[in-house]
Amino acid sequence: MQSSHPEVFDFDQLTILDVSFHYGRRRALNRVSLTLHTGELVGLLGPNGSGKSTLLGLLATLIEPSKGSVLYGHKSASEAGTVLRSQIGFLSHDLQLYPELTAQENLDFFAKLYGLPDSAGCIALALERAGLKERAADLVQSLSRGMRQRLALERALLHGPRLILLDEPFTGLDEYSSSALASRLKTLKRDGRIVLLATHDLDALDGLIDRAIILREGKMGELKDNIGSLKQRYRQEFRQGDK
């Protein structure tokens, strides 16, 4: 699933350098630094309002940092230009779908927007992966929350991006779909994608991610690789932080 854009831009590393972001007077991110490499699946954890979605929006080039810089390979978003966005797949809280279009039409619209050469093949594969082959002609508004979530994920991955940013991808998924998503993420990791995944569902992440990053009031920390489940380590980290 490659884009047909004549100008190809790719990168093997994402570097966040001392990034801060303010919403008016409120500081959402405070001097965040992080490096992600290809083939890495990283969990982004933290309580509500800690800045996770802001960080993902920033990496998706939807937000510009107030201070600091984000480098895709060796280039910033402005240096790389619009072609950079063909290497970013972003699934946000909201599903970024058109409810009045069918599942197939939604994928078709985004495939055209990304200029995919074999859009029919990509769409068929995406529908199959989403388990929506039989419901392809149904309007998105008639699909269940879980189905829409699966479709939104495939929409975000349709163009085979290098950097995959997922905000609460397990929302609304049943057990079977969650495990299918987990194995999909493992495949993406093996394919050399950079996956950053924000979630509160720590059980789903346990054993899946390479490392976990914690955001707390906009400040970043790394979850220590101690003994115990991810949930236990997360709770322990917060207990220590509160002291």
Next chain:
Amino acid sequence: MCKDLRIESRSWEMISTIVFFAASCVLVFSFALVREGRPIEGVAPGIIWISVAFAGTLGLGRAFERERHYDALRGLMMAPVERSAIFSGKLLGILLLMGITELIIVSVVALMFQVTLFERPLYLIALLVTGTVGFASVGTLFAAMLVRTRSRGVLLPVLLYPITIPVLIAGVGGTFALIQADPNLDLVRFWIATMVFFDVVFLTLALWTFELVMTE
């Protein structure tokens, strides 16, 4: 734009609302300004452009509504295309919608106010096209800016009308000159040229600033 047309063709929700609103607007004016079958002289151009502005504002207010559901606008912004291309697509959709509405408005005004609007159709089309492009360029930019604002319905006309006043004045002036018994075509051409000037300024500014206003 094709996506918007496809969605619209399923419900006809937006076009039917706007056309109905525009026709109602003209009818209300006709009840107030036509006495014993005789309209007050020279009011037709004002009625046309007020109806165009009101119906256009209604359309612009709904232009990005579909992108608001599930935050599809962010999906658009993530596409590897110039963001001005997204603006252009939306603008074309609005122009088409306003064009259909203007056809209804002009026909109803010609009927109710007994004005000979179609004697020089090319001039009329030129006036409507240049006026609509200027109004819709600024309107599309503001509609995009306000898409995440809670009070967008109130803010859109408050921002839009003061800026587009020159276009509306030129539209009224040009149409008035055109519908006279002895039309002053030099004056019509002057108002068309004025609107072309505003179109170029508004369109350039809108294309230039769209990327900036859409980056959060």
